[in-house]
Each structure stands twice: as structure tokens, then as C-alpha cells.
Amino acid sequence: MSNETPLDAIDREIIFHLRQDGRLTNVELAKRVGLTAPPCLRRVKRLEESGVIAGYRAVIDPEAVGRGLEVLIDVEIYAQDRKSFEEFESIVAAFEEVVEFRRMYGRPDYFIRVAVADHAAYEAFLTGRLSGLPAVRRLESHLTMKTIKTSP
Amino acid sequence: MSNETPLDAIDREIIFHLRQDGRLTNVELAKRVGLTAPPCLRRVKRLEESGVIAGYRAVIDPEAVGRGLEVLIDVEIYAQDRKSFEEFESIVAAFEEVVEFRRMYGRPDYFIRVAVADHAAYEAFLTGRLSGLPAVRRLESHLTMKTIKTSP
DNA sequence: GGTGAAAGCTAGCCGGC
DNA sequence: GCCGGCTAGCTTTCACC
Numbered sequence: 001m002s003n004e005t006p007l008d009a010i011d012r013e014i015i016f017h018l019r020q021d022g023r024l025t026n027v028e029l030a031k032r033v034g035l036t037a038p039p040c041l042r043r044v045k046r047l048e049e050s051g052v053i054a055g056y057r058a059v060i061d062p063e064a065v066g067r068g069l070e071v072l073i074d075v076e077i078y079a080q081d082r083k084s085f086e087e088f089e090s091i092v093a094a095f096e097e098v099v100e101f102r103r104m105y106g107r108p109d110y111f112i113r114v115a116v117a118d119h120a121a122y123e124a125f126l127t128g129r130l131s132g133l134p135a136v137r138r139l140e141s142h143l144t145m146k147t148i149k150t151s152p
Numbered sequence: 153m154s155n156e157t158p159l160d161a162i163d164r165e166i167i168f169h170l171r172q173d174g175r176l177t178n179v180e181l182a183k184r185v186g187l188t189a190p191p192c193l194r195r196v197k198r199l200e201e202s203g204v205i206a207g208y209r210a211v212i213d214p215e216a217v218g219r220g221l222e223v224l225i226d227v228e229i230y231a232q233d234r235k236s237f238e239e240f241e242s243i244v245a246a247f248e249e250v251v252e253f254r255r256m257y258g259r260p261d262y263f264i265r266v267a268v269a270d271h272a273a274y275e276a277f278l279t280g281r282l283s284g285l286p287a288v289r290r291l292e293s294h295l296t297m298k299t300i301k302t303s304p
Numbered sequence: 305g306g307t308g309a310a311a312g313c314t315a316g317c318c319g320g321c
Numbered sequence: 322g323c324c325g326g327c328t329a330g331c332t333t334t335c336a337c338c
Contacts, residue, residue, distance in 0.1 A: 026334065027333065057170075057172070058171050065164075065167065093301045101299075102298065103296070142258070146254065146255040148241050148254060149252060151251055152267075177313085192325095194325090305338105311334070313332070313333085316329095320326105321325100
């Protein structure tokens with residue numbers, strides 16, 4: 001996947017523009033980076049094939065799909081055998097409310113980001129799903145007061 | 153922005169497919185949701201105009217653009233006057249390494265996600281930029297051992 | 305970097321619920 | 322009136338030079 005050819009200035013410009021608008025037409029993109037369409041398309045294809053451009057996504061308003069509330073959770077677990085770890089990880093990863101899930105160095109053991117409709121839905125998730133897992137020792141939920149910046 | 157018309161089943165399917173591939177052609181999308189192109193396009197336009205679809209982004213491999221290392225940082229600050237808060241927030245938000253920045257309820261005061269090339273770059277960021285800010289009382293960096301799940 | 309055939313986009317109009 | 326489907330002209334894509 002990792003490309004041997006490092007990105008030149010034009011590649012970086014292409015990435016910059018496609019990050020802002022993934023549906024740019026190739027001709028418009030070419031105009032912005034100072035190329036004509038065919039060489040521009042070849043570069044884009046190369047970036048896609050080398051994995052630099054991993055895909056394209058529509059950005060959806062979380063509110064509109066019932067995911068307006070994000071909660072960050074620090075998790076401590078009981079140190080157990082390998083099987084318990086694996087079970088805990090696969091169960092949590094399968095929860096649709098979980099949008100990010102990392103095992104951390106030091107403390108906490110795991111970091112989870114959950115997206116739900118509202119506080120009632122979060123309470124239901126915490127009580128009905130997460131806190132009942134045998135591996136869970138301690139959960140600490142962190143609520144956002146204000147999002148100052150997200151994504152590049 | 154908030155649409156009065158709630159999303160029906162087809163709208164949800166359109167969102168589902170465009171979340172997976174934001175460059176789907178309209179005819180292909182129409183085929184998948186069981187419509188012909190024109191009504192499908194009208195729905196997409198409506199979703200865009202109502203803000204449900206907020207935009208389209210290319211997904212870039214962080215490694216390829218020198219952003220392979222993500223660190224999560226808990227920040228505690230000295231409680232100060234409004235001006236200090238605002239200054240701290242605008243300075244941190246302006247750092248290009250900072251990709252997520254939230255003010256939290258309770259502790260920590262702020263949550264920062266940073267994306268840098270490697271550990272040396274992180275050390276430089278921490279020493280040269282973040283820890284020197286007068287408002288900063290305590291920083292706690294959290295490193296990921298394993299990413300088990302990201303995004304929907 | 306340019307060219308041209310094939311594919312896709314999208315406006316206008318029509319028909320069924 | 323609302324929503325889907327059809328036609329048709331314009332734009333974009335992309336293999337070939």
C-alpha cells in the first residue's frame with residue numbers, strides 16, 4: 001500500500017482540494033491545480049491505487065440521523081486472560097453506538113467514543129450494554145461543553 | 153437548516169450508500185435504492201440543501217501526509233478570566249497539528265486530539281507549542297496501542 | 305497534453321397516486 | 322399536489338494517441 005513515490009506539490013494540492021470537496025469533477029480539480037484533465041485524472045487514480053486516497057465519504061449531520069450526542073468514555077477493565085480481552089473487544093466493537101474504540105497505553109485501558117440520539121439513549125446504552133460487561137471495572141463518561149475544532 | 157420533513161426509508165438508504173462511497177454516480181445510487189436517476193437526484197439535492205448531507209470528503213491515509221501518529225491529550229488549565237480562556241482556545245485551535253478540540257464538563261477542562269508524523273514531532277509540538285501556554289496547568293498524553301474501531 | 309466515443313448529469317414534461 | 326419515470330441536450334470521463 002505504501003507508495004514508494006513521495007507526493008509532489010501537485011499531489012498535495014489534489015489531496016487538499018479533494019479533502020474539502022470529494023465530489024469535485026476532474027476538470028474542475030485539474031483547473032485548480034493547474035493541469036488539464038487527463039494528467040490530473042492519472043494522478044488521482046494513482047493516489048487511489050496507492051491507498052493515499054482511501055475513499056470518499058458523504059458527511060452526514062449527526063443530528064439528522066439521531067446521533068446528535070457524542071460521549072467520550074474512559075474504560076478500566078479487570079486484567080484477565082487473553083480470551084476475556086478478545087471477547088470484550090469484539091462485543092464493544094459490535095455496538096452500533098460505538099464510533100471509535102481504542103486500546104490505550106497506560107490509563108485508561110480503553111477509550112470509547114459513543115454517538116447516540118440524546119441523554120436518555122446514552123443512559124440506555126450505558127446501563128443496558130456497556131456497564132453490564134463482566135470485564136468492565138470502571139467507566140468514566142466525559143461530556144462535551146463546546147466543540148472548538150474538529151477534523152483538519 | 154433543520155428539515156421539517158423527516159427522512160423516509162429511501163432517504164436513509166441514500167445516506168447509507170453515500171456514506172460508504174461519496175462518489176457514487178447518481179444512476180448507480182438510484183439503482184441501489186430502487187429508483188430511476190431523476191427522483192433520486194432530487195432527493196440527494198434536498199438532503200444537501202437541508203443540511204443532512206453536509207458535504208463530501210476524500211478520506212486520506214494519515215501516514216501518507218505525515219500524520220501517522222495520533223495522540224489524545226487531557227488538559228487542565230488555571231481558572232482565569234474570560235479573556236484568558238478565549239486566548240487559550242484560539243491559540244490551540246490555530247495549531248495545525250490539532251485536529252479535534254473540545255471544552256469538557258468536569259475534568260479534564262479540555263480534550264485535544266493531535267495528529268503528527270512521529271514521536272519526535274509530537275515532542276516538538278508538546279514542548280514548543282502546547283506546554284508553554286500560560287493557561288496550561290497540566291497535560292496528560294494518551295497513546296493508542298491498538299485502534300479497534302473508527303467512525304461508523 | 306490533446307481527442308473523441310461512451311457514460312453520466314439534470315432540466316422539462318408527463319402520468320399515477 | 323406530490324412523487325416517480327421518460328426524453329434529450331449538455332458535461333464529464335477516460336482509453337488512446
